[in-house]
Amino acid sequence: MSDLSYVRKEMLSQQAAPSTSVGVIGWMRENLFSSWLNGLLSLVALYLVYSVLSAILPWVFHSSWTANSLQECRQQISTAYGPDAHGACWAVIRERYLQLIFGFYPSELYWRPILAFGLALLALAPVLFTGLPRKMLQGSLAAPFLVPWLLWGGSFWIPVSAALGFVLGYVAFRVVSSLAGSLLGLIAAVAAAVIWWLTLASAWVGVMDGVIPLGIEAISSRNFGGFMLSITIGLVAITVSLPIGVMLALGRQSNLIIVRAICVGFIEFIRGVPLITLLFVASVLLNYFLPPGTDFDIILRVIIMVTIFASAYMAEVVRGGLAALPKGQYEAADALGLDYWKAQRLIIMPQALKISIPVIVSTFIGVFKDTTLVSIIGLLDPLGLSNAIRANAAWNGVVWELYGFIAFMFFVFCFSMSRYSMYLERKLRTEHR
């Protein structure tokens, strides 16, 4: 029995997988040609990719970087690549990239916007990346005062006096709320800060300038332009709109009918009209709404309107976060005996904001993209500058290079931000499971 010759005694060595299911061929069979329809689709897609790349790549690389005008560009390209070659004139980017980035900001002061945006990034870092030490958040508080000062310049005491308003408000809140309760404390805080800013602050700045003249060269916002302008508008709008948006969202969720009606009306009105009409308001109407004789510059007006616009959207984002919180969280806060503001500050907001961070980031991307609209009312953002550059006789007719560069820059900014928000989403999801 035991010597049955057809029973194999030792294991056979494993055979290699068929060559059609491993390696490049196997991958292609599985992912590109799994059925005849898929194969057809792949071929069509390949042809599409080929035709797009064969149209664009030669144009991108048969280019001139050194010319000083469009004519010179065309000459250089036709001598280098033959008379039929169509090439990009990247020379316009080489000559004007600083202008596209900084607008007409004085070139010897470029360090200021760079430092300001670096500071802003540093201040945002502990908010964006939870791995960083929480202590950094205290440093972030200084950024809203330092960044505008670096950008616009002027006396150092202006940002200090603005910050002093908040300090005064805080002191007033502590003193009054210990005497007469938190509601009166809040009112006293707001009153103290507003009185300081409206009446005493400017006098105080004058006095301090007399005693210790400390300041940097003031730059008028007329000189702002290019990506610096876009980033300034976007950054200010998003930082200011977040607290306003939180307040609006709370107002919309509150039980107080009148407060809720005001908030809903504001949010729906702003979200119902296009941004361009709000920019029209900034450029032609805002002066009607302010006391006669008030006149401040167009960039500030635009920033105000974009901020209002972003606040309404932010309110809806935060409301989404509030709605996503389980009802038990509100009830648990009530059960602990926390009052409304304590519950919001300690229980609700930290969780609601954490849920909505990805959407906040996409709102920021949206606002940043929308800053291009300011070119319609005549500000020199990158798109407005590209028209200004084409108005120059040397570069008249340069279209694709400028649009391509601007699109590329926006893509880099927005794409990296959207990747960041996806990273956040992934991280938050694992935390909840």
Place this chain on the structure above:
Amino acid sequence: MTTVSDAPKATFRLSMLIYDTRYRSMTIQVVALFAFMLMAAWLINNTAQNLAALGKPIDFGFFTERAGYDINQRLIDYSSNSSHLRASVVGLLNTLLVAVLGCALATVVGVTIGVLRLSKNWLVARIMTVYVETFRNVPVLLWIVFFMAILIENLPPPNAFRGADPAASMLFGDSVALTNRGFYIPEPLFSRGLGDISIFGAFNVSLELLAVLAMLVGGFFAAGLIRKRADRIQEATGVRPTTWYLRLGVIVLPVVALLYALGFYLGYPALKGFNFQGGIYMRNSLIALWLALSFYTAAFIAEIVRSGILAISKGQTEAAAALGIRPNRIMSLVILPQALRVIIPPLISQYLNLTKNSSLAIAVGYMDITGTLGGITMNQTGRELECVLMLMLVYLVISLIISVVMNWYNNRVKLVER
């Protein structure tokens, strides 16, 4: 011995306005209302003072004055002798035109791309990802001017179509001409037409269009009845009659018959003089705006569709199969109704975004309502306040209508929970 004392008599003290939670909410609301009204009064007072100083009180009379400017893309009759009001209406119709065209194209492109992004084909899925990321991360205004530049720089001028051996030729058997001034497409004409009907003495609407629309609506209604009957038969007997050809026929046949009765034919554009004559003329600004808005919004719609399909778990398909439902009915009875519930609300808000973004028409010179009322009319009459407020009101009404529709739909498809 203890005595039970009465509860303390509730006497109202002024401090209770702040410390008693029953009254505090009242206090806060009154303060808020007061502050709001104060703010509004301040703004209105400022506006009144400023307007008085400039000597131009609020007056909407300019709407009846002669506009004095031409609008070259229009849906209703208009000349420079028409009033500013009519110019605004032309602009509003242009806004709606580009919004409707844009929503339609964006939906088609967006759904296609969203589905293809989920394709098992590696190359196709990657290409669609590149499309979505490219269009989402570049501002829509840039896309609009970009498409305009493509049309102007890359398409032939009308005179390239001239001569024995023209540099450019028309498409689809000499029926469509793509030029750098715009597209010329065939127009529907009727040899036995019904004429126009005048509404309010202001607009002429062609009766043929109304008749065709009525036929279509009737056809869809009849198709709905046939489907309901099929449902009833299925419930009674368990066998569903095949009705798709009936439903298709009841929609298509009456329309075809009507078109034949009216003597329907196409009017082709033809080169006469320096430009094409006849046919429907779509200016390059309209085309650029339409394509840019559609392709931009399509990227967002693709993401919405993709996430909507992914949101339906595989168990739903399997459960439906286990119940013995056939694959094509699984799609229409189980997957789509659930996916649509996820897809439709953000989809409608994308339509709303597209409509609001159509106000960027002003960048390429398409005369939508922002270009007429908020552009030339405002500059000519100097009535900034009135024009911008009216402009906002128009957009607000459009938005409100769309969101009413959205809420109605949401309530209709909302899951009835415990």
